[in-house]
Amino acid sequence: MIIRHELRQGKLSLSVWTVAISFLLVVCIFLFPEMKKEMDSINEVFSSMGGFSQAFGMDQISFGTLTGFYAVECGNILGLGGAFFAALCAVTVLAKEEKDHTAEFLLSHPVTRSSIVTGKFIAVLIQIVLLNSTIFVLAASSVALTGETVPWKELTLLHLAYFLVQLEIAGICFGISAFIRRGGMGMGLGVAVIMYFLHLVANITESAQALDIITPFGYADGPSIVSEAGLDGAKILFGMALGALGAVAGYFKYCRKDIGV
Secondary structure (H helix, E strand, C coil): CHHHHHHHHHHHHHHHHHHHHHHHHHHHHHHHHHHHHHHHHHHHHHCCCCHHHHHCCCCCCCCCCHHHHHHHHHHHHHHHHHHHHHHHHHHCCCCHHHHCCCHHHHHCCCCCHHHHHHHHHHHHHHHHHHHHHHHHHHHHHHHHHCCCCCCHHHHHHHHHHHHHHHHHHHHHHHHHHHHCCCCCHHHHHHHHHHHHHHHHHHHHCHHHCCHHHHCHHHCCCHHHHHHHCCCCHHHHHHHHHHHHHHHHHHHHHHHHCCCCC
């Protein structure tokens, strides 16, 4: 009941974010064949822009290849867009009951708080899975339609990395949602933006590279994934543990907090 209710409530947001991210990705993909003709000169310019090139990893790959172009352009769209969606979806899922004064109605039903929290968290995960599944299919189809060979390995690794980013951010924001009473949309977006900013700082400043361990974007760096053809398992384990810790904290807090009605 809880899962179905949350999915119904979130279907508009899910649809809007899926369409928006997919549209931007598809536009970028279809622009690549035309841009490829000028890529030699563009790649030379981008790779020599110092800190800017390092921030976005354009010094590691060739911007003139489909995988390089996809890792930078499409990767940033999917990374930020997906992170924003996961943050907004998770940070409001528990707090909204108090904000909208629906907690009394919800808690009057013969359901335990633990089942409410579990159902809401599962609903968040389902929405993230639906978003990423749709985007992956559309992205692969768009690449095929341009006449380019679909780089299945790189494409799968990139999308898997950003999916994991969303899971981690969702876990953290889900925990935050249990501690606040009023919305928290700004807080959720703030978490995603700070994580992305820390990754840029780590790319630019050698002395700050340790920040990449903290931020999920450290294991979802598109250029690194393409150039190394793999993911950083240690960073992923740390990130998943951090996300799980946030979700568990939210679970215990919500089951014990004084719910305002």
